[in-house]
Amino acid sequence: MDFTGPAQPCGGPAGSVVAVEFTANGQSFVAVNGGPEFTFDEAVSFQILCADQEEVDHYWAGLTENGGAPGPCGWLKDRFGVSWQVIPEGLVEMLYDADPAKAARTTRAMYAMGKLDIAELKKVHAGE
Template identity: 50%
Template sequence: MKNQIYPCLWFDGKAQEAAQFYCSIFKNSKITADNQTVVTFELNGKKFMGLNGGPEFKFNEAVSLVVDCETQEEIDHLWDKLTSEGGKEGNCGWLKDKFGVSWQIVPTVLPKLLSNPEKAKNVMEAFMKMKKFDIEKLINS
């Protein structure tokens, strides 16, 4: 099947600004097309569309973008950039950026830790107290 599936993000007049912001944060990212209504862009090689749709709809946590991170440095970088300029920290690795888009910044080791019957309860208790994930604390919990 050759049909590509990708998200369209509805912005209130800030699609181009959002695309530029996201492309400045993620490697292997670029704006691929831009007009006054729609901007298409790639983040880490994945296609997105930004639509200047107006004020009718707002982002909420029902949909979030998940980023798997191998290292604490990756988590710290993305967390700091995405919460800058008015973004808001959430709990358990969730945040909202300055445009209201929800993100989950998740260490790749988390599923392995949660699948270990001897560690899962402690890991769960540890990450429930965190905003930004701390890989070392998760591993040592």
């Protein structure tokens, strides 16, 4: 689906793309050109669940290059200002562990990180 048309309601010139449908990592999305008054912010973000540190590193590097910016706790903004969180599988379980001391240690460690370090998070969670 790629709609072009009289984009004046969105502030663009006639013939501008108003909406596009795309697939990213197997998930379908529709993006609408709402005009300059609608900007990216953290109210809408994407989360990438990674199997291992290699995946975390891959996505982090790719999304922060060419003008992207790292943030805290696995968050970053890509070069377009879109907010992403790159997290390892198992992190949520560690953060919500039934043992409150494990959960608290893991949370404190995550808060101190930009890009998440799986080995360090597991070590802290285990109390090492």
